[in-house]
Amino acid sequence: MERKNALIPGASGIIGRTLIEYLSSLDDWNIIGLSRRQPEYDSRAKFIEVDLLDRTNCEQKLSSLNDITHIFYAAYQPRQTIAEEVAPNKTMLVNVVEVVETASHDLQHVNLITGGKYYGAHLGAFKTPAKESDSRHMPPNFYYGQLDFLQEQQQGKDWAWSNLRPSHLCGFTVGNPMNLISVIAVYAVISKELGLPLRFPGLPAAYSALTQMADATLLAKASIWAATESKCRNESFNVANGDYIRWRHLWSKFAEFFNMDYAEPQTISLTEFMADKGTVWEAMVKKYDLQPYPYEKLVAWQFGDAVFRMDYDVILDTNKVRRFGFHEYVDSEEMFLNYFSQLQRNRIIP
Numbered sequence: 001m002e003r004k005n006a007l008i009p010g011a012s013g014i015i016g017r018t019l020i021e022y023l024s025s026l027d028d029w030n031i032i033g034l035s036r037r038q039p040e041y042d043s044r045a046k047f048i049e050v051d052l053l054d055r056t057n058c059e060q061k062l063s064s065l066n067d068i069t070h071i072f073y074a075a076y077q078p079r080q081t082i083a084e085e086v087a088p089n090k091t092m093l094v095n096v097v098e099v100v101e102t103a104s105h106d107l108q109h110v111n112l113i114t115g116g117k118y119y120g121a122h123l124g125a126f127k128t129p130a131k132e133s134d135s136r137h138m139p140p141n142f143y144y145g146q147l148d149f150l151q152e153q154q155q156g157k158d159w160a161w162s163n164l165r166p167s168h169l170c171g172f173t174v175g176n177p178m179n180l181i182s183v184i185a186v187y188a189v190i191s192k193e194l195g196l197p198l199r200f201p202g203l204p205a206a207y208s209a210l211t212q213m214a215d216a217t218l219l220a221k222a223s224i225w226a227a228t229e230s231k232c233r234n235e236s237f238n239v240a241n242g243d244y245i246r247w248r249h250l251w252s253k254f255a256e257f258f259n260m261d262y263a264e265p266q267t268i269s270l271t272e273f274m275a276d277k278g279t280v281w282e283a284m285v286k287k288y289d290l291q292p293y294p295y296e297k298l299v300a301w302q303f304g305d306a307v308f309r310m311d312y313d314v315i316l317d318t319n320k321v322r323r324f325g326f327h328e329y330v331d332s333e334e335m336f337l338n339y340f341s342q343l344q345r346n347r348i349i350p
Contacts, residue, residue, distance in 0.1 A: 002028065004108075004228075007068045009034040009052060009096050010075035011045070014171040014179055015113055018216035019072050019223060020045045026224075032065065034075070034096070040174060052092035053077070058099050068104040070227050071096065072111045078178075083140045090145040097153060107159045109227040112150055113219070114143040114165050121314050122306065129317035132165070132236045151234075160233035162226040164219065167240040167316050168307060170335060171216025172342050174293055181339040182348075183304035187270065188258045189349045190277055193284055197261035200251045201268045202308025207248045211314040212240040215330040225326050232324060238316035242329030247308075250333060257337055270301035270308075288350035298348075 006023055010016040011033025023029045024044050031045035038047060050061040052075055075092050079085045093112070101107055116122075119130040120137035127134060136144060150161040170181050188198050200207050222239045226232040248265075255262035278295040285292055343349045 003030055004028060004069045005030045005032070005067050006070045006072060007032050007034065007065065007096075007100060008045075008072045008074060009092070010073070011035040011047060012037065012039045012173075013074055013076065013176050014169060014173045014216050015074035015219065016072075017041060017173050018171050019074065019220045022217060022220040023224070032068075034062075052095055053088055055095050055099075058095040062096070062099045063103050065100060066103050067106060068100050069106055069108045070111065071100060071107070071109070072113075072223055072227065073097075074113050082142075086140050086142045086145055089142040090149060093146050094149055097150070101153075101157075101159070109159055110150060110154075110161045111223050111227045112146060112161060112163045113223065114146070114163060115169065116165065116167050116314060116316060117141065118143045118165050119316070121310070125312035128313045128315040130238070130315065131317045132238060132320055147236075154234065162223075162232050162234070163236040164223055164226060165236065165238045165316065166214035166219050167212035167238075167314065169214050169216060169219065170339060172339055172346075174291075174298070174346075174348060178300045178303045180304070180307060181336070181343070182299050183270070183301070183307075184254060184336070185340050185343050185349050186281075186299045187274065187304070188254060188260070189284070190274070190280055192258055192260040193280060197263035198251060198255040198258065199263045200247055200265035200308070201270055201273075201304070202247070202265070203267055203311045204265060205311030206308055207265050208246055209311055209313050210244050210246060211310070212244055212316060213330075213332045213335065214240050215332075215335050218328055218330050221328050222321065222326050229325065235320075235324070237321040237324070237326070238318050239321060239326075240316055240318050241332050241335065242318070243332050244315070245332050250336065253333060254336065254340075257340055270304045274299070274301045284350065289347065290350065291347050293348065 008016050012035040023031050033045050033047045034050050051057045077088045120126045154161050252262045281295040
């Protein structure tokens with residue numbers, strides 16, 4: 001069996017961690033993860049601490065990697081504005097690909113993971129179901145710069161690229177607060193601790209809008225499939241669980257899971273109303289013997305606000321990925337409950 005050598009920039013995030021965990025279950029992959037700090041989980045992967053924004057540091061740390069066959073790019077640097085995100089996020093990708101391409105002559109594939117923002121899902125109502133062939137929205141959008149670079153860089157080369165665009169991503173991670181699982185779970189257990197029922201905190205129309213989820217493990221499987229299937233060379237694919245949800249059908253189920261009362265939605269700003277709950281969380285950590293992760297690193301409440309204020313459908317067309325041969329699916333309700341259970345087993349929440 002020919003072994004493949006995977007390089008995963010963004011090893012500390014939801015996507016990178018899940019990719020490493022899934023690749024570790026396969027016998028024919030060697031794995032190297034890249035991140036600015038040592039990840040907080042055990043793995044058979046090798047990890048390299050590197051600043052992807054620093055070209056000199058990238059050359060120092062990555063130039064010796066002469067046998068990389070696949071890059072699964074999942075790194076991301078947030079900024080205050082959409083425009084400010086463009087330069088750093090393109091620079092990191094350019095640094096990784098150019099340095100590794102020069103060092104590893106056996107490079108076969110670069111897999112870039114973007115998302116629903118490609119279609120402007122973060123801007124407001126957009127054409128749904130969104131198809132891979134749809135026109136771009138008015139820039140800036142750092143995904144456009146990344147994909148344009150890959151397309152140009154690949155011209156005349158033996159390696160290929162693929163681009164996966166998941167809908168709302170859900171997975172298990174700690175230390176990465178932009179995670180919808182953590183937002184819901186921590187909001188729920190704090191509500192319960194305060195003697196409150198669980199209420200959907202978003203807009204009334206968002207409560208009933210149709211949307212999709214993308215399980216991180218499903219995305220990992222799709223990424224590996226796209227990176228090793230010849231028909232996927234230089235193609236983009238939407239990825240989602242395969243079902244559709246409305247929050248109004250799920251939040252009572254969440255309350256039942258956490259053994260708490262449920263009440264009708266009440267629109268609040270999570271960013272504002274959860275800002276002072278750090279002392280509550282610290283007391284809960286001691287009371288329930290939870291792992292002592294800092295409150296500010298556990299949840300990005302502004303991320304929850306953004307998702308729960310999407311008062312329009314967020315639907316990606318997944319016909320193409322299935323037509324090309326990827327048929328995995330996940331039940332979204334089961335996914336949420338399974339990840340809540342995983343947070344409990346790992347003593348992240350009570």
